[in-house]
Amino acid sequence: MIYFDHAASSYPKPEQVAIAMHEAVASYSANPGRGGHKLAEQAREVIEQARKKIATMFGAPNKKHVWFYQNATMALNQAILGFPFQEGDHVVATMFEHNSIIRPLEKLASEKGIAITYVEPNEEGIIAVEEFEKACTEKTCMFAISHASNVTGAVISISDVSKIAKEREIVVLLDASQTAGTIPIDIEKDAIDLLAFAGHKSLLGPQGTGVLISKDDYNLSPLVVGGTGNQSELLHQPHSWPNRYEAGTLNTPGIAGLSAGIDAVVEMGIEDIWKHEKELMDHFLKGLAGISGVSSYGPSDLSKRVAVIPFEIDGVESHEAAMILDEHYQIAVRAGMHCAPKTHQALQTSEKGLIRVSFGPYNTIKEVDTLLEAIEEIRMAFL
Template identity: 55%
Template sequence: MSYIYFDQAASSFPKPKKVGEAVLEAINDYGANPGRGGHTLAVRANDVIFKARKTIAMMFGEQNPANVCFYLNATQALNQAIQGVDFKEGDHVITTSFEHNSVRRPLERLKDTKGIKVSYIEPAVNGKLLLELIEQEINENTKAIVVSHGSNVTGTILPIEEIGMFTKVHDILFVVDASQTAGILSLDMKEMNIDMLAFPGHKGLMGPQGTGVLIIRDHVDLIPLIYGGTGSHSEDVHQPEKRPERYESGTLNTPGIAGLLAGIEELHSIGIESIYEHEAQLTTYCLERLSVIEGIQIYGPQLHETRLAVISFTIEGIDVHEVAMILDQHYQIGVRAGLHCSPLTHSLLGTEDGGAIRVSFGYYNTIEEVDRFIDAIKEIKSFF
């Protein structure tokens, strides 16, 4: 019996065949250091990196590929975005209870080290009332708004286009964590007035792990978190001002970025709309079948509300970790149980003590796999 992978919100799997081929080609055929020499292999590696920058810039509405900066993951990208801002004591940041710890922990560190103020607003589970709550929290010291585009716990999609219009009017920095939506929903930084956009390469973009991106608009100036070799301006004792080198000290993950480029190209060949529609079909079907099972509590937007392919639930009287273990060991189904690195969301849901079971779907999952999962849940429930 084949293994069913329902943890796509953590990392997409399987990857398109071309992704692995691109990674292997980078390692075997041009495994040199990009931007660190003028020889043939270094130039070829650098060409792949630049093509990836250009492709990503075009995909997300950024005109300048030099504003596309590569990191190991979205967490590093978000740390550069948040901790790189020159905050002063008393500056105010607005964020939400839907945030991952990759947003919350850097903000809490800035509270401790720089004395900034942070407001965690709590909109409805489906994201409604968010704009009204933001407007209530804003004050003369509000310097930035940092939000996730989509919740990794509930699948809630937040109205970032409307928030972007609001931040533009009030001249507030707008940072978006697109970890759950890049490659799933269309994003245009210019149209949505996003100043910084962070996302991983290994989720919706179908790339390998060890890849992440931060796109920084021209008007945003950040303090680099890491200083060191950039392959150019070596005579300068200070970090160069030139992008992307200013924010990319050290050797880049060329094989990973090559694989990310291949993942994005495959994504474009399929079509983002087709991917979203397929995942939405699986989500609706699973919600319909789960909702009629007695003793199951589902969290997040209602059945016919727009959402991501993420479903969190609990089974009355059964520990969520035990359910996940049984699904893995007895049914060969991989899900995620716990707090999902987003404890504030679970506090909002009332599941902060034990967390929830999360299933999340991707383009390569099928209706038949959902049926196997539902049958397994019914059997597990009957044992207790």
């Protein structure tokens, strides 16, 4: 199988990820922080080391600012639904948001009466920085934005957006699910307040891992309360971090695997990973341009996008094309709406959806050529 669905979840994982997860289950499968015995302490130490690695990679003040969740969706829900919004508050998002941002915001619009502005992309498929400033009102208190679109790969210049936010004392929530592990991100340098991302995409960790990093205290209300392993005498959720935002037993095997995935990313080098994926994207787009009846979407300036490319084949429904690629060519892609309805609304592809190809660090030019040959054969078959 040739795997081109890294925007959904990376595959294959580095061997050390599986080794670390197996060791967690086979050698110290105790409850982290729930007891003073050696196995519980070993599990706790593995989690704390992972927390420290993430804090270092993303420039968090310290490891206590790093909170683990089941996925990026839960992390984003904690950031959005837990934020102390008041009726009439205003949030600026974009048309490129995933439902993990759209749905919590729309829930708050319905239940709390917040207002939302979704910034439109320009003709080049980019969300222009100045559009954020135009969208602001006196009630704007948050920018909730995806660093890169999971459909077109278009990247937002977060440091420039953050400058606008800081001038107006607006909190910046960044969904880096498509960029963490591919593009360098630093909370301090990029002036990000809340950073959420998945562990199972470009960080090469397993599914069931997500992270929210909070730069400062934004008075978030914890969405889940319960056991924390210490301060058990309290009848309310502890105020200390990370306990306040991590009720219940953590996914020790998953976090151990994520820690190993981060090691692999650091070993390969984020800049080298980006360069490799950009070369694959450039090769694919050039090849796609030579096939008649095939159209692609996204910025033409490859420095402003990650290796996520949506396209369509004239006369072939997107799901049918993906099924043919899977069954006849053993090539895995993603078709449909990609959990991003407003993106497809902006692209005017809501009725038919698109085929999405997304590259990872282990893909090769030869695999891309195989995909291009398959697309051309499919196109010819439907003439």
